[in-house]
Amino acid sequence: MKISSCIVIALIIAGFFLIQGYPAVKTMQNSGSIYTTAVKKVIDNKCYGCHSNNGKSQVAKNALMWDNLPDLQKKELVAHLDKIIRVLRKNTMPPESAVKRNPDMKLLPEESKLLQSWAEAKADSLLN
């Protein structure tokens, strides 16, 4: 085998080991201030894939970025919480097409309720 191909293979192997240290970010980075552990878990599993920098759909990202909520102004946060409640009540998220591709993404009724009560309580606390 030529030295050059040896180097290429060595580089590929080294690269493979290097990327192990950089796993894709799959959970919320900026969550401490407003999410409870249970809420965060549901969001991470069912919503975060699209509504974060990992997301491929610009529409989803424009509509909601979970990591940005803690940094919003009060009125914007209230408005976002209201939108989250509206969407959850309509039962349209995660979209059917996404659930079809990945059945684990289906939001269970109790999970939807958990998110709704969290959003309602959070909004109430901001309004009082």
Added chain:
Amino acid sequence: MKKIKIILVVLIVLFIIIQFIPAGIPRNKPEDEKSIAKSSLVTGQVLNQLKKSCFDCHSDQTKLPWYAKIAPSSWLLSGHINEGKSHLNFSEWEDYSRREKIGLLEAIKDEVESGNMPLKSYLLIHRDARLDSEKISLLSKWTSETSDKILE
């Protein structure tokens, strides 16, 4: 030639028949204290613009054009008006919670700034409903000041 005549007759008969299918356009109601127009939240220029650009589908004060009485355009109008009111009805403003009001104001801002609202098909006919950049910033500013008032 005979074929064309038959098709024409069938079309005319169909057109007459569909006139008897109710379109379901909601009726206007007199404005009461629940309307945003009766509140101190909106006055003057902004209220005028809301009336021109939004109230036909987002209030109980719809100004129906003549073709609202004729199917199938009446069906299209009915769909728009019913859907519009289900999202936001300025005539029932006081029925919304403070949270919902702030959510709606932010949604109005998004819809107007992105050009989603008023609907393109509506603007084709209602030229005075069009929003230029000056009117868009007038409405945006109003939504954000009104949210602040509600938060106080």
